[in-house]
Amino acid sequence: MDLVEKINDLCLQTNQTVTKREGYIDWCEYFMAVAVLAAKRSKDPSCQVGACIVNKDNIIVGVGYNGMPIGCSDDEFPWSKNTSSPLDNKHLYVCHAEVNAILNKNSSDVKGCSIYVGLFPCNECAKVIIQSGIKEVVYLSDKNAHKIEYIASKRMFDSAKVIYRQFIPQRSKIEINFEVDWELTSPKK
Ligand SMILES: Nc1nc(=O)n([C@H]2C[C@H](O)[C@@H](COP(=O)(O)O)O2)cc1CO
Numbered sequence: 754m755d756l757v758e759k760i761n762d763l764c765l766q767t768n769q770t771v772t773k774r775e776g777y778i779d780w781c782e783y784f785m786a787v788a789v790l791a792a793k794r795s796k797d798p799s800c801q802v803g804a805c806i807v808n809k810d811n812i813i814v815g816v817g818y819n820g821m822p823i824g825c826s827d828d829e830f831p832w833s834k835n836t837s838s839p840l841d842n843k844h845l846y847v848c849h850a851e852v853n854a855i856l857n858k859n860s861s862d863v864k865g866c867s868i869y870v871g872l873f874p875c876n877e878c879a880k881v882i883i884q885s886g887i888k889e890v891v892y893l894s895d896k897n898a899h900k901i902e903y904i905a906s907k908r909m910f911d912s913a914k915v916i917y918r919q920f921i922p923q924r925s926k927i928e929i930n931f932e933v934d935w936e937l938t939s940p941k942k
């Protein structure tokens with residue numbers, strides 16, 4: 754419990770005015786955190802990416818992470834990229850987080866939405882993002898910026914007027930703790 758929460762707790766006990774809680778996560782942090790959490794579902798041993806699509810009302814309409822297509826077993830399809838057999842390269846098979854998030858949408862479409870994603874979209878995802886009507890890409894890392902696929906992505910986004918911006922975290926971590934002590938967090942009567 755932080756200081757404000759302790760003061761509020763005291764106020765509650767003595768029937769005084771209670772101010773709102775501080776330290777809550779803002780919308781951007783929330784959506785990027787959902788993307789990062791989704792990435793933890795990925796079976797890719799070298800790179801886990803998550804994506805979260807949000808509409809203009811700040812409602813999440815799709816979440817996805819990189820993984821094998823439905824029906825293509827995680828245990829049978831290859832997860833390596835430096836293989837002697839070109840047919841055993843994971844890149845031939847993996848569905849990217851952005852495409853999965855779009856396909857997983859629970860609304861009729863994602864027109865005008867924003868997509869929060871861990872890594873800047875590749876050129877193939879950029880095409881799908883544009884075609885789906887998504888108008889904003891918020892990303893954590895652009896580590897592949899020098900590669901031709903990502904230069905192509907930006908060329909397409911610029912032409913299609915899809916805004917892209919980096920999410921600069923104001924805190925390094927957001928903790929998820931399943932062991933919440935509800936006795937400490939709930940107001941006492
Ligand atoms: N924006 C992205 N969304 C994604 O879902 N991915 C996925 C595809 C692969 O499964 C993995 C990248 O693997 P690697 O080449 O860094 O070992 O991340 C990759 C990117 C980067 O373009």
Ligand SMILES: [Zn+2]
Nearest residue numbers: 849874875878
């Ligand atoms: Zn992609």
